[in-house]
Amino acid sequence: MTSPLMSQTHRRSRGVKIALTFAVALGLLLIFLGVRGTQALSQSNFDDAKGFMLINKAGRLAEEGLKADKPLLAKFDEESLQTLSRSMDRVLSNLWRRVRYAGETLSDYKRTDIARRADMMATLLRETSDDDLKEGVSRATLALDAVILGTNDSGVPAYEWLILKLADSLPQSEAENLRASLQEAKKSGESIVERELKEQSGLLFAEAIGEKRLARYRNGAAGVAGVALEIFNELHRVAPEYNLSDLKALLFDVTKDEEVKENIVNLSAADAFAEVLLSLTPENTSGARLLALSRALYESLQSVHPDLSGMDHNSLILLQADALAEEESQALLEQADMLQDKAWNDYLTPLFSQALDMTAHVSSAQDDLMVSSLQAFVQGESASDIQNNLANELIMARDADTGRLIEDYLAELSSEDAWQTKSSLIAALFAFDAPRIPIAVQRSVESLPKQQRSVLREDLLHGIIDPLAPLPEFAENFLSETDLEREEALLYLHLLSGSGFGKLYGDEVGAGLRLAIRANAPRIRAAQTIAAGGGDRLTQIINSKGKVLALLGALLFIDSLLLAFLMRSSNDWRIDMKWLLILLIVDFMLVFQILPLGYMLYKAFTPQGTFSLQTFERLFSYNMNRSALVNTMVSGLSAMVMGTVIAFPLAWLVGRTNLIGKKFFRHLFVLTYMVPPYVGAMAWLRLLNPNVGSINVILRTLLGLKSAVGPLNIYSMGGMVWVLTTFFYPYAFITISRAMEKMDPSLEEASRISGASPFLTLLKVTLPIMTPSLIAGALLVFVSAASAYGIPSIVGAPGRVHTVTTRIIEYYGRGTQGLNDAIGLSVFLMTLALLILYISDFVLAKKQYITVSGKSTRPNIVDLRTWRIPLTIIVGLFAFLVVLLPFATILTTSLKIDVGKSLMAAGNFTLHQWTNIFSRSETMTSLKNSFIYASVSATVGILVAITMSYLMQRTTIRGRKLPDFLITLGSGSPSVVIALGLIMSMQGRFGVNIYNTAYILIVAYLVKYMMMGMRTVTSAISQIHVSLEESSQVSGASWITTMRKVTGPLIFPSIAAGWFLIFIPCFYELAMTTLLYSNSTKTIGFQLYEYWTFTSQPQASAMAFGILLIVIFINLILNRLTKGEFSI
């Protein structure tokens, strides 16, 4: 027999189960509808979803303003309404056409420049549905291009190609005859053409050698030397007796080598020439004189070779081309080719004309656009005129197409709401045209009182229906002023007077409308679906919001399943508020973290739409990718090793010995953790720049080196590894310090009392027990170094050391292939990071010997005795080198005028850079942006952290670890990868479009940095024994009051600390911002990066130091708030 309580529980759980099943079904339904809607949308050829939504919006807005017309219309009889309808049809067609083709009528086509015209032609060709016309026009265009250029795409002389094409339209026998004639002509023409060519190439060469300045020669004078030598040899060959003595003087000037000059004084001219020309090197030659000499030689050659035809200029041209710089060489060779083709074209002209005649006579040739175009050209019509005619044909065809579609659509609007649809559509399209209505008219309509306006509307309506009826004066005036067609103008006024505002829509909607409408040709179907009245509201929504629906459906589906699973496994079928909280966070992470990454992974395997491993192959086969991979691994591993090797002894010295000033050092080392890495990179650039770096200068003086470069070069792998190490070793330092603190000191004491010296204890006890933490710290350094962007891009890239992150960002802008490469690299980096995360958090965590001592004894301090002072000095030097020196450098650089000179040099000190930077409005805007975005991220993040920590520590609810897992995943993902994923998936592909807004930045920051708040809050809550809260509750306080009076105050310092821990990295973040920023959402980190790259170093340094000050200041507040007990 079941008790009443049990059956109530039973009933409730049954209710919940039913609700969940329903939710799952609903989710599936939404997915189905969403997908269907998206498909319907794409089938309508309306592929711009945003434009779609805008027209929808515009239509609905218009609808609001037009509701007044219904009662008005009721007053008119059927016939009048039909007249109105017809007028509206006319207006609609005109408007549509104007809107659709704004800027693309024939006259517009003629007015645009040549480059744009090609684009327009291409668009027109694409949009035409008349395939024959399409074919004809493209052939004609090709042919014309061929004739103009003289050659077709594959380098065959134009006329040859044209003759063959023309032959294609001839009947069999005639075609064969033609082709045979062509062959013959080619054979017989060879010698003629060659002769022709020789002459022309000679002219070309003379031109080349005369005109090209020395600068355009590759290797400067050496290039010319080769040519000069060749000319000289040729001269010598044809006229060995030729007297070069008058050129000898020129010869003297050519070489700077004194010894050679001496030698040739007594030689014969010929020998002297030979001697000098052979001795030339880039350094000892006067290039300009050599050029003059070459020219003189050539002239001499010409004088003995008056007909030039005996000489093969081709080889000279080739030599010349060889010696020239890339571009010039190309141009020269192209010209040589063109000459060749022209020669052939000239020779084949008669045959071509013949072919053209023959084709023209063949009956169907009149239809062939190509033939008629060529004919027109040959007869003297200009090429551009012919192109215009072609364009005209296309435009007319397109208009006819559209006209037909519009007619079809209008015919379909026969339902009761046809009027509504038409007027909303007209209103929407008018909005696009709004600027055409004189402001004065708009204003005066606006200023009419309401009653007068409705009278005006009626009058205007009459005016549209009955063209002969008199109109209000106001309307007549307007009609006389405007060049709009009458119906259009009246309808517009009618709409204006009803809507009550001058502009129907804001600028943004209007512009978007314009764009949207323009981007799609056969849109009527889409307009039908959306612009109110064509379909019912529900279909509208489904079609236009298909993607969002599908996304919501998927989330609902997943959530319901998850809830069902959780409830089932804890056998508690009640809706618990906590689960909803968990689901909220899980959903956020699903949409903004898992979805982007999943999509990116999907794209990695389907770069061109079908499954392929090409992306991954390119990772290793494509040199740029492979070198990036190698560099990343090498730099990451090196930084890891160096960083750990530095961090461990430091942690030991600072945590376990009596080093002087350990507290100070500890704070100092942790400080680097709070500084933007790119600031450090900039500092090190100033210090280790191979030419003017301060350290290099000092080293050179100390070591007495003569060179002006080095000895250390920051722009190298070594330099990059050094900076990476100095910035990421604190991660290992902190991990190791923490573990050391947690270690039971009696473990070491036991070793000491067993006879082991402090050093031996370190080796045999401390180190082995610390090993898991060491590895965890090392891995952290590795993953941070491998995922870093700021440092590699500032230090590595100029030295051509590219890493995966810099390549990803570089590739992103480079089109499809570039994007695919970026995706491949991202997947690689992501896998690496996840692997390490797994090892570190799941494998190692189990092995960590967490040995917390029962009593809070102080750790046994090792007395360094004689080593105390030397070690302190070493550590101090290290701290100075790694922490203080870079910061000081930035400060000094920011105060200089001339970066190259010392700060102490006279007149080099200035505050100008500072005032410059901080008085700029864009700096202030970026600063403001950074503060806002970081604050929002920190606030949301800390709220999530509090919720999560509380759930994890104080409840036993199942599934509470899931959000924590997702959040950890997010923090372990490389920044660049997160950003790339978001870009790819948040532009509307899955229904959410936050691209180019501040939201996408905030979302990215949250995904990456939410974790930072978790640890502090979690540890704070875990240290408050639950009995503190329980005793409050037992005393009668509600849960909220307990939070407010007991828990809250106790964890407040940690909350504040956590808030700042999220705030600071978000504040100066660079990598994600580089990909996700838009002009209105620039942050201070990105701004700084821009300044460094494009503006002056001192200014950038001022900004960098400013950022530094802000961060330090915030850190101080943090310290104060947590009463110094908080250690990072």
Next chain:
Amino acid sequence: MSSVTIKNVTKSFGTSLILSDFNEVFQDGEFVTLLGPSGCGKTTMLRMIAGFEKPTTGEIYIGDMLVSGGNTFVPPEKRGVGMVFQSYAVWPHMDVYHNVAYPLTIAKADKKTVEDKVARVLDIVHLSQYAQRYPNQLSGGQQQRVALARALVAEPQLLLLDEPLSNLDAKLREGMRFEIKEIQNRLGITVVYVTHDQTEAMAMSDRVFLINRGIVQQQGSPEEIYNQPVNQFVADFLGKVDFLKGESKDGIISLKGTNVKLPYSGERRGAVEVAIRPENITMTKGEVGIPAIITKKYYLGEASDYRVQIGEVDLRVISEGRDYNKFNPGDEVRLELSDFLVFDDDGSLKDQLKIQT
């Protein structure tokens, strides 16, 4: 030689004085316990002997060797003592064998010697079959024995133990007590033992040093300090006691608030405090003795705990468990005192009994 001599040792951390003027000698082969409430300085003293702390002033000798004092300081690894820590400090990354062998390995003993000595000491602590196990596979008591074995393997002359049993449960604690004592007897080493548990101290020690707030209150054998406490603190710390105020005059002490007059042959006169241990009171339903009324009773299993009222004064009586049902609250009974202690009432009682951490 393994006596421990402590001369005029004081210890301060900053401005707070932890130990003042400790001056004692622990004899060779003695089992000495430093006993006292938390924060009294006993652990600090032990750590100074071990070499983990340095005395602020004074000297410490182990045997004849000066280990701390003046300009000399011998580091812990060179003192040749064994130590067992409260948290066992057994190294998790080594198995039992290697944990125990560690001191010998450090001293670079040869393999055979190591094996022999380790086997012997593991046998002593009854852990021979666990040599290959790792600490996380052992219970608390077993880990503690590993720590003990490790401390003994190098055959030190001095063994220091810092509250080694306080992390174990009651039953285990009792067992281990005897084992440790047994081992000490067998090996004859000097032991300095620190604890706050007076039962432990009494059961195991040859001598007990009772320390409060850095000052040795009394030192002596367990019976001495239990039966002849020199002040109220000592009387109160060891065992149970009730303090009653009284007036001593002409061989009689009259207890305030009652009609009780106790014969007294001691020297104190005037205001006194009488300390009565519950086990020294016999309670009967007879005619002889001090009349009293039972106010409460508690059943302790092996004994019964009663609160009785004499006049205005409350006393505690402990009696046999099987008599529990004989006496009930409200009953009139008679009490006989077999023994009591007398101290001067100088108003310092409250202060002495105040708990300080």
